[in-house]
Amino acid sequence: MSEFEDENIDEMKCSHCGKYISADIMRCPECGNYTDGLGKFGDGVNSDGREPMPRIFKIAGWLLLLSLVLPILLALYQWANQH
Numbered sequence: 001m002s003e004f005e006d007e008n009i010d011e012m013k014c015s016h017c018g019k020y021i022s023a024d025i026m027r028c029p030e031c032g033n034y035t036d037g038l039g040k041f042g043d044g045v046n047s048d049g050r051e052p053m054p055r056i057f058k059i060a061g062w063l064l065l066l067s068l069v070l071p072i073l074l075a076l077y078q079w080a081n082q083h
Helices: 055-082
Strands: 011-013 020-022
Touching: none
Parallel strands: none
Antiparallel strands: 011 020
16 A cells, blocks of 8 residues: 555545545546535535425526516517517
């Protein structure tokens, strides 16, 4: 064993592929994903301790944005066809 190798290196399971990797790296060398805890093997909590935003809030946000932008685009289209 060389002087740079450490027997007590902690390992953790990649949250995306499930392979055991060194705990001090952020990106899995096996699958290339970041070890953020959000994969199918993860605990569902971001690295900053927050849970990811539920999908329903993302969908509602996009629908709200669409409901605000669509009338403006329709009004501009009608105005452009009149002139």
